[in-house]
Amino acid sequence: MAHLKEVVDRISLIAFTQQITKAMKMVSASKLYKIQQLLLPLRAYTTQYITILDAALQNIDKADLVHPLTRQTAGGRVLLIVVASNRGLCGAFNKNILKAAYEEVTTRQQEASATVEVLVIGKKAYQFFKKSNIPIIETYVDLLSKSNDEASSELTKYCIEAFQKNRYNEILLAYTAFKNSAKQEVTIFPFLPFVPDLETHSPPTRPLYYIYEPSRQLLIAQLIPEILKHKIMHMLVESSASEYAARMATMSQATDNADELLKALRISYNRTRQALITSSLAEITSGAEALAEA
Numbered sequence: 001m002a003h004l005k006e007v008v009d010r011i012s013l014i015a016f017t018q019q020i021t022k023a024m025k026m027v028s029a030s031k032l033y034k035i036q037q038l039l040l041p042l043r044a045y046t047t048q049y050i051t052i053l054d055a056a057l058q059n060i061d062k063a064d065l066v067h068p069l070t071r072q073t074a075g076g077r078v079l080l081i082v083v084a085s086n087r088g089l090c091g092a093f094n095k096n097i098l099k100a101a102y103e104e105v106t107t108r109q110q111e112a113s114a115t116v117e118v119l120v121i122g123k124k125a126y127q128f129f130k131k132s133n134i135p136i137i138e139t140y141v142d143l144l145s146k147s148n149d150e151a152s153s154e155l156t157k158y159c160i161e162a163f164q165k166n167r168y169n170e171i172l173l174a175y176t177a178f179k180n181s182a183k184q185e186v187t188i189f190p191f192l193p194f195v196p197d198l199e200t201h202s203p204p205t206r207p208l209y210y211i212y213e214p215s216r217q218l219l220i221a222q223l224i225p226e227i228l229k230h231k232i233m234h235m236l237v238e239s240s241a242s243e244y245a246a247r248m249a250t251m252s253q254a255t256d257n258a259d260e261l262l263k264a265l266r267i268s269y270n271r272t273r274q275a276l277i278t279s280s281l282a283e284i285t286s287g288a289e290a291l292a293e294a
Contacts, residue, residue: 004276007269011262018258024089025251032181032244038148039178039237046230053223056216057196068164069194069224076169077115078108079137079162081155081191083175083239084125086144093176093184093246094124100186101125101174105134117168121155121236144240152233159232160225163192175235176242182249184242191231194224 082101084094105116119137120126126141140158143151162168171192177185212219 004269004272007265007272011265011269014258014261014265018255018262021251021254021258025248025255028244028248028251032241032248035237035241035244039241042230042233042237046227046234049223049227049230053196053220053227055210056212056220056223067194067221067224069160069192069228070196072193072195073169077117077167079117079119079159079168079171080105080188081119081159081171081173081235082121082125082129083144083173083235084120084122084128085239085243086123088124089250090243090247091250093243094122094128096186097174097176098125098128100188102128102132104172104174104188144236148233148236151236152229156225156229156232159192160228168192173231173235175239176246178238178241178245181245184245191228194228 080101082097084097088094101118105118108114108116115135117135117137118129119140120129121140121143123141126136126138129136140155143155146154159171163171170190172188173191174186174188177187179185210216
């Protein structure tokens with residue numbers, strides 16, 4: 001039978017822990033709400049960019065779409081950009097994205113015999129890949145501490161320059177996409193070369209008489225880097241939203257678990273206290289009977 005003081009100490013410790021998990025849950029919920037207010041307009045803004053590009057690509061031949069960021073070459077070097085978090089206590093958020101990224105790297109190394117490098121964003125990603133024999137770029141580990149616009153501009157500039165200088169033949173993005181507060185999915189998709197799907201651009205039902213000044217090719221050349229920048233921003237924002245959602249769910253579960261432990265400990269406390277009272281009463285009764293017999 002546990003000592004009464006031990007049970008009281010455990011109740012106090014778990015109650016204190018529960019206060020921390022509740023506070024972390026509320027903070028994560030607040031941050032998630034704020035970043036959702038940023039994510040929804042960002043999606044609408046990016047959709048408009050893509051709509052303009054779709055209009056410019058209508059009735060265009062693949063041979064006319066000449067841009068250094070659309071150049072495709074086989075084999076060579078591959079860069080995988082992996083976004084994790086700087087902190088833990090967010091459930092399987094980091095584990096899932098790092099596991100998927102590592103599998104992608106090993107699969108490409110085995111099947112395509114390609115040289116794969118990893119650009120890590122977030123301390124958890126850096127700690128994970130630092131233990132492997134995969135070449136990593138650690139310049140952008142603290143990118144999440146910068147503003148979304150500054151971070152996306154910096155990373156997009158690096159990717160475009162590296163691709164144009166033939167440092168990499170392909171660049172991939174790996175992050176956790178935010179669906180809703182209860183669902184997040186690990187996503188890995190190609191970033192460069194930029195390959196618009198011309199097959200989906202069906203001829204318009206009526207003629208479109210756009211005047212491009214100075215030219216349609218220049219408009220497309222200006223749109224592609226902007227769309228790439230917004231893809232990077234989407235990646236960073238959605239990864240942050242997924243982290244906050246995962247941490248909120250984890251802290252909510254931890255709070256519920258603390259409730260169950262407190263209930264069990266209070267029952268144990270009451271039983272222990274009742275047993276002590278019963279034992280004391282038995283001793284008093286025995287003593288009284290002994291005095292009466294004497």
